[in-house]
Amino acid sequence: MTPEEFRAAAHELVDWIADYRASVSDRPVRSEVAPGWVRDQLAGPPPESPVSLDTLMGDLSSVVVPGVTQTQSPGYYAWFPSNAALESVLGDIAASGLGALGITWQSAPALTEVEEVVTDWLRELCGLSDDWHGAIHDTASTACLVAMLVARERATGLSEDRGGLQAEASPLVVYASTQAHSSVPKAVLLAGYGRDNLRLVPVDPVTLAMDPEALRRLMAEDVAAGRRPAAVVASLGTTGTTAFDPVTEIASIAAQHGAWVHVDAAMAGAAMMLPECRPLFAGVEGADSFGWNPHKWMGTILDCSLLYVRDVQLLVRVLSTNPSYLRAATDGEVTQFKDWGIPLGRRFRSLKLWFHLRLAGAESIRARLRRDRANAQWLAGQVAGEPDWEVCAPVLLQTVCVRHVPPDMDSQALEKHQQEWAERVNATGRAFVTPALVEGRWVVRLSIGAEPTERADVAALWDLCRDAAQGVAPLG
């Protein structure tokens, strides 16, 4: 395809995108396609000859769009916000257009240095000290794995350079709360520690935050049994209820055993841009690594996850590669992000942050985060004031966890009821919410924070929830 053919096609495509984004609220929020439907529409022998752009965009409209959940809809309250602010979409398009190759600094100096600039901007916007050095990863899962690998190597004095983890005499142990995201156990298992050496620390029954005394006790028991505490993952803004583990105390306990502290603030990190939320993050300066995702609430399009560390030398020591074909005269003077993570090749991901921050400005992003917090507080107030409804966890950010508890239901029926009324909400297509099992009870998470969601949308959600919980037939 020539640049001129591309020009014509791309103009058509961006019109299609603008139309799509303008009409997103007309679509059912949750994709309602059946398993296999999309595949059945599109499968067939591999294409030998070109099809027209019109054919392709027809399939995009009629098959792909109904096949995605509308995360950019004002009715999206599922999981966590997954905003794709259009400023950041422009940056992503610029990255695609440039087609740069991020392997070494030399392959694209700007790809490296814009990343240094934007990770530094976000560090400052979050009020983190300049002891921290950041890089962009795809997701918090990967960032957590990197942290668990570096923790493993610090605890073993770089066993990777000798006989590996298998040569270690006494077991290394990792700690995280029962409310930690599923990516934390996954990272611990992939890093080789083993499930037997993962301690899920109990949480406070009200705040659902890690109980530091339980952590202290578990660590002492492990040490007494000849095991070595290697790392603790503190979750700030858990997936279930956005609970905040007490990092100050965790870091102090971890320090007694030389254990690495990784802070997973995947969703909540954006709130650090708000000075009034900073107290929730007290103690992060005492951690060893800190990760959060601009691709969630802040709204820079996925995938854009930040991992900050303090000891870059150790990070690079664990993750570096330096074969001859990647060497250059500038080595030593420049940052080589290939040595800060798992992949060698990198997209120009920093452009989407650079576009987003510069075209929107930090002040407008903070205003939107504040709007969502106020909406969550308003909704929590409504729920708390309504008979037979409960707010199940502190509302610190933008997620409101609720239960509808009619007095005539037994406890088993109540658990089923939460899932059923959530499904009735979702079946309307007007909103999409996700239930979650939190410490043995089903709650319905109302995760506010899609970019177009205003107070009126949240009020409509609350009406919908009440109707659904009363078994009123969905209006579709």
Added chain:
Amino acid sequence: MTPEEFRAAAHELVDWIADYRASVSDRPVRSEVAPGWVRDQLAGPPPESPVSLDTLMGDLSSVVVPGVTQTQSPGYYAWFPSNAALESVLGDIAASGLGALGITWQSAPALTEVEEVVTDWLRELCGLSDDWHGAIHDTASTACLVAMLVARERATGLSEDRGGLQAEASPLVVYASTQAHSSVPKAVLLAGYGRDNLRLVPVDPVTLAMDPEALRRLMAEDVAAGRRPAAVVASLGTTGTTAFDPVTEIASIAAQHGAWVHVDAAMAGAAMMLPECRPLFAGVEGADSFGWNPHKWMGTILDCSLLYVRDVQLLVRVLSTNPSYLRAATDGEVTQFKDWGIPLGRRFRSLKLWFHLRLAGAESIRARLRRDRANAQWLAGQVAGEPDWEVCAPVLLQTVCVRHVPPDMDSQALEKHQQEWAERVNATGRAFVTPALVEGRWVVRLSIGAEPTERADVAALWDLCRDAAQGVAPLG
């Protein structure tokens, strides 16, 4: 930003991209900016208020573009091709515009099922049997790490579910040739095996392919010493010289010890689309995992790396997560790609393959690959016919490794000379080549395969190399 503001901005941006791609050959191929220059231009306090699109695009043109190596230029012969075919750029733009969230099947059924369709198309186009099941990863580094993790878990009967690798009594060993990509040792170290348990198997001095007898001997020695062969990485198309390890023999030797065979064909996999190249890949059906990168020679924009495995059940067993908030009624009926790799969240990467294959058609991609192979053969013939020049390795695909060997130079001077004349080529800005140390000798890799590179460009490169090697002043 509203959809209408986006529309206006995106039209400007795609014009900019078309202009950029049309003029790419006017720019120096290698970025010539000094370390820190880009950062110095763009650093400053975080942006509080919006800047205009014009300001941003001005910086894009004047700072970012000179700050990237022009991988889309006909003069790009460095590392490996990193094509960003404009058909695939359109698919990448569509993915950005949709802003879909790939966490579970439910979050975006089409994101999952289009990926099933395109990985299946490429399997067929490569002549692989339907025993293989593919998914898209960011890079071959990550795919190799996944393979090393699954190999570790197979060898230990799922030690991740017990005491982890640290509880294993006898060491696990991994084998790869001395010519394997740097991501292979990195994956082995990150997976916890340890450097002491990585065997770099010698290669044939002429073909630079793994010596299977050496592999057999090393495995026997390890077994005799109480160690367990866990995995072999066979490289098809090595980074240095595109050598092909003998997979049939490797798989047969590995099978005697139950070792996992991972085939790393990151660059060369595209050649499997050419029936005439299939003999180079003989034996891959006997491997356990097979990875290659459409984002290299085939030209689907980075990041787009495929990993095929035969035992999906085991893969998922090692990598799965299933917390309550990710459960849905359709579980069990659908593919959950979150359990096929490291990250939970995924971009809609399959769209760039879907657009590329459908808008270009496989036939035109094969024609381009054949053009590049013919150009490499032509260049190899020129080099071989010229006094004082050597072709240093078999030219099986599109990379020609050369040395200029004037008779009056001693061996030390010769090594320096190769790096010097390559630097003289690069300093002209008309071409960019990368030297590499291959089995103790510096060679200059002329890696043909940028999408716009035609025979005339290769002829000009050859003239430039001869001038540079003679010390003729570069023309700039």
